[in-house]
Amino acid sequence: MYQKFDVIIIGAGGAGLMAAMQLPNASVAVLTKVYPTRSHTGAAQGGVAAALGNQEEDHWKWHMYDTVKGGDYLVDQPAAEILARDAIDAVYELEHRGLPFNRTPDGRIDQRRFGGHTRNFGEGPVRRSCYAADRTGHMILQTMYQSSIKNQVRFFNEFLVLDLIFNEGRACGVVAMEIRSGEIHTFHAKAVMFATGGYGRAWRVTSNAFACMGDGMSIAYRRGIPLQDMEMYQFHPTGIYKVGVLLSEAARGEGGKLLNDKGEYFMERYMPTLKDLAPRDIVSRCIVQEVNEGRGIDGKDYVYLDVRHLGAKAIAEKLPDITDFARNYLGVEPITEPVPIQPTAHYAMGGIPTDLDGRVVIDPQWTPMPGFYAAGEVACVSVHGANRLGTNSLVDLIVFGRRAGKDMARFIAENDHAPLPENPEAYSRDMLDRLLDKGKSSGGESAARIRSTLQNEMNDKVFVEREEKGMLSALDTLDGLQDAYKKIQLQDKGKRFNTELVEAIELGFLLDCAEATIHGAIARKESRGAHYRLDYTKRDDTNWLKHTLAYKGEKAHDVRLDYKDVVLVDDPIFKPKERKY
Numbered sequence: 079m080y081q082k083f084d085v086i087i088i089g090a091g092g093a094g095l096m097a098a099m100q101l102p103n104a105s106v107a108v109l110t111k112v113y114p115t116r117s118h119t120g121a122a123q124g125g126v127a128a129a130l131g132n133q134e135e136d137h138w139k140w141h142m143y144d145t146v147k148g149g150d151y152l153v154d155q156p157a158a159e160i161l162a163r164d165a166i167d168a169v170y171e172l173e174h175r176g177l178p179f180n181r182t183p184d185g186r187i188d189q190r191r192f193g194g195h196t197r198n199f200g201e202g203p204v205r206r207s208c209y210a211a212d213r214t215g216h217m218i219l220q221t222m223y224q225s226s227i228k229n230q231v232r233f234f235n236e237f238l239v240l241d242l243i244f245n246e247g248r249a250c251g252v253v254a255m256e257i258r259s260g261e262i263h264t265f266h267a268k269a270v271m272f273a274t275g276g277y278g279r280a281w282r283v284t285s286n287a288f289a290c291m292g293d294g295m296s297i298a299y300r301r302g303i304p305l306q307d308m309e310m311y312q313f314h315p316t317g318i319y320k321v322g323v324l325l326s327e328a329a330r331g332e333g334g335k336l337l338n339d340k341g342e343y344f345m346e347r348y349m350p351t352l353k354d355l356a357p358r359d360i361v362s363r364c365i366v367q368e369v370n371e372g373r374g375i376d377g378k379d380y381v382y383l384d385v386r387h388l389g390a391k392a393i394a395e396k397l398p399d400i401t402d403f404a405r406n407y408l409g410v411e412p413i414t415e416p417v418p419i420q421p422t423a424h425y426a427m428g429g430i431p432t433d434l435d436g437r438v439v440i441d442p443q444w445t446p447m448p449g450f451y452a453a454g455e456v457a458c459v460s461v462h463g464a465n466r467l468g469t470n471s472l473v474d475l476i477v478f479g480r481r482a483g484k485d486m487a488r489f490i491a492e493n494d495h496a497p498l499p500e501n502p503e504a505y506s507r508d509m510l511d512r513l514l515d516k517g518k519s520s521g522g523e524s525a526a527r528i529r530s531t532l533q534n535e536m537n538d539k540v541f542v543e544r545e546e547k548g549m550l551s552a553l554d555t556l557d558g559l560q561d562a563y564k565k566i567q568l569q570d571k572g573k574r575f576n577t578e579l580v581e582a583i584e585l586g587f588l589l590d591c592a593e594a595t596i597h598g599a600i601a602r603k604e605s606r607g608a609h610y611r612l613d614y615t616k617r618d619d620t621n622w623l624k625h626t627l628a629y630k631g632e633k634a635h636d637v638r639l640d641y642k643d644v645v646l647v648d649d650p651i652f653k654p655k656e657r658k659y
């Protein structure tokens with residue numbers, strides 16, 4: 079099947095929908111492998127940061143400062159400036175589109191505290207995160223989906239994109255499989271945007287939805303686009319023990335505290351000023367240290383999140399969903415009992431490199447790939463550097479999703495469709511034939527085995543703390559898994575709703591993301607933000623104040639690394655310095 083549009087957006091989460099709404103005069107298609115409101119954005123709980131100053135004094139420059147410092151200075155500072163400045167207007171845009179935020183008594187958008195967000199350049203916590211109870215992402219997604227329907231955006235639900243097509247040096251479309259029928263469709267466009275989200279499923283314990291398999295990153299990587307800073311992967315401190323489901327930082331924003339086996343609120347010892355509201359990389363590391371030193375609960379690898387002192391009323395009003403998660407998944411009653419938690423794989427700071435308008439750039443010289451855009455978690459405009467602050471992702475989606483949408487409007491007005499290359503579906507058809515084993519003897523490998531081996535290796539060896547030996551061994555395992563992947567044998571050879579096939583395709587994407595992550599992490603011989611190395615414990619600005627670019631090599635298992643300077647602004651307050659809280 080062949081379809082033609084001005085713009086094709088892959089992904090119906092916050093980033094994709096925000097972009098779609100900027101193109102009222104264009105023909106726009108949004109392709110999504112899950113129903114739009116099931117995108118992972120809908121799981122975001124805590125809030126969206128913007129220096130509105132509704133509860134206390136606040137300024138965009140304080141927000142920018144916290145973002146740069148929180149990211150351990152790997153942040154591109156002009157991008158952080160745009161994030162902090164535009165956040166204010168973007169949040170009001172959501173309000174005007176009908177988002178039901180919690181309110182202050184005088185009717186303004188209510189704001190709560192979140193980790194690493196401070197007043198006056200680090201003096202103490204500030205109320206900056208706008209929220210709708212603990213289901214902010216759900217509200218954002220519902221609001222935007224309604225707006226997109228009103229704007230007549232065409233949705234292709236349950237279409238799995240397999241490949242990105244280029245011709246004459248430009249992006250010109252994608253190839254997708256309709257999951258319901260197994261049919262292959264070619265979508266031809268002037269501009270293509272990836273808003274496909276993250277890849278948390280590469281770890282065993284993760285907060286991410288089943289669909290977060292790194293599709294967009296891998297598809298671009300296979301087509302020669304680099305992946306930036308993939309070693310910077312965030313572990314959120316408070317995932318439900320063993321399950322990984324997130325208990326939002328909002329719990330600590332409202333006053334919840336972490337407790338060890340000795341009954342000590344230990345963050346007070348590590349971080350006297352921000353305590354439990356220190357940035358996530360630091361809090362996760364403190365938990366791991368408590369566990370390593372024998373103060374995990376009953377000597378095991380978890381600690382408690384304690385919200386008992388907040389009282390039943392505040393818990394019911396401000397944290398209804400996450401307290402229900404504790405009841406349902408653990409049988410624990412948070413009003414009377416502390417909740418077992420451990421760090422959980424949560425967020426990709428890295429991804430497809432873009433400039434400030436969401437245009438994908440392909441080398442250290444910032445050369446754009448015309449017609450190809452990315453925004454949201456799949457992208458790396460580098461506002462989060464080495465560690466993202468809580469509630470800064472939803473802002474990233476709406477600020478840079480909007481900028482990408484506006485730049486696509488300009489681009490499609492200035493350009494015609496590039497012609498499709500000959501036989502655009504060849505690569506995708508070949509991929510499906512291989513997996514469905516047409517005409518070949520079967521290899522007997524199972525996707526489930528490969529996936530769980532990968533997740534265990536990543537959780538054990540590419541985690542909050544890492545070192546060369548463990549990572550080399552993880553890489554060795556990964557190489558073996560990639561070879562095994564070529565021998566996958568599916569039980570279901572059918573076309574309709576072949577979910578086994580879908581999962582096998584997604585697993586291939588996930589392996590690519592893990593590959594770029596491990597290679598980048600082994601090479602970066604320093605500790606910075608979420609990348610904490612036991613064998614190089616210090617940050618090294620002389621050698622490593624730079625972004626990693628990982629390119630897929632010609633041969634199997636080959637990865638080429640290159641580096642790109644971090645962009646700083648000329649203001650002494652943002653100069654890289656030791657990160658103290």
Ligand SMILES: Cc1cc2nc3c(=O)[nH]c(=O)nc-3n(C[C@H](O)[C@H](O)[C@H](O)COP(=O)(O)OP(=O)(O)OC[C@H]3O[C@@H](n4cnc5c(N)ncnc54)[C@H](O)[C@@H]3O)c2cc1C
Pocket residue numbers: 088089090091092093094109110111112113114117118119120121122123124125126127214215237238239240273274275276285286287289293294324326424425453454455456468469470471472473475
């Ligand atoms: C549990 C949880 C809580 C969070 N809470 C917060 C919070 O409070 N505040 C905050 O700022 N951030 C939070 N985050 C982070 C934030 O929610 C995510 O980073 C963000 O929502 C990602 O949005 P996105 O638009 O980039 O992608 P997503 O919302 O993940 O959407 C991805 C889209 O791409 C589509 N897709 C992917 N691959 C394909 C393919 N091959 N073919 C077709 N379609 C495809 C999917 O169908 C989906 O529509 C949270 C994250 C999690 C997991």
